[in-house]
């Protein structure tokens with residue numbers, strides 16, 4: 615029988631026997647061997663894929679049943695070589711287990727996070743019920759999911775685990791909230807300087823006026839990514855991609871800090 619389906623955003627087709635399992639079609643006919651066969655009896659979850667937005671065990675379906683379906687396998691999880699936040703969590707929190715169970719866990723947990731972006735630990739464990747590991751444990755997998763949840767829900771898309779990152783998130787909270795007076799009073803010293811290549815502003819009154827004008831002109835909607843973040847006890851610097859009412863902009867900032875407040879701030883657009 616002839617089947618056609620979309621897999622990882624690309625069209626695929628082939629001729630299969632009616633009894634062929636979907637997992638065998640993916641692995642043997644299409645060479646997508648990231649999806650594993652661990653038991654062949656529907657218990658282990660190694661063969662989990664996303665089918666029309668829902669995780670399914672591909673050893674429990676025939677290939678012909680997937681006719682016309684939109685499928686994602688582990689090969690399609692990372693876009694353009696960039697790991698998803700969940701995959702990054704596996705990396706950062708040592709959630710990686712063996713090559714058999716990990717792909718299926720990633721797919722099941724992708725489904726969980728799509729439907730529940732802030733799962734509790736109990737909900738994460740329930741989400742993993744269909745994925746069996748025969749040899750290690752689940753503890754670091756839970757931590758990987760918690761990493762992904764924390765990062766996805768952070769205003770600045772970071773794990774906030776240092777004073778510099780906490781400072782940066784606070785700064786962005788004021789900017790997104792459009793509150794120039796509180797921003798200056800809470801984050802800047804009385805005689806702080808904010809500068810760019812062609813202007814310099816000093817002191818609370820001037821800074822409030824500066825940020826008031828800036829926020830009238832530019833409304834920050836979201837920090838899309840934060841890169842090259844470095845901090846010392848007295849400084850924070852980074853590049854960031856931000857979405858504003860004027861489009862996507864790439865910016866960089868350097869903050870010199872004294873007692874947790876800004877004494878000097880250089881800012882620029884790339």
Ligand code: FES
Pocket residue numbers: 650651652653654655656657658659660661662671672673674
């Ligand atoms: S191979 Fe499909 S559940 Fe084990």
Ligand code: FES
Pocket residue numbers: 711712713714715716746747748749750
């Ligand atoms: S089955 Fe993969 S680490 Fe246990």
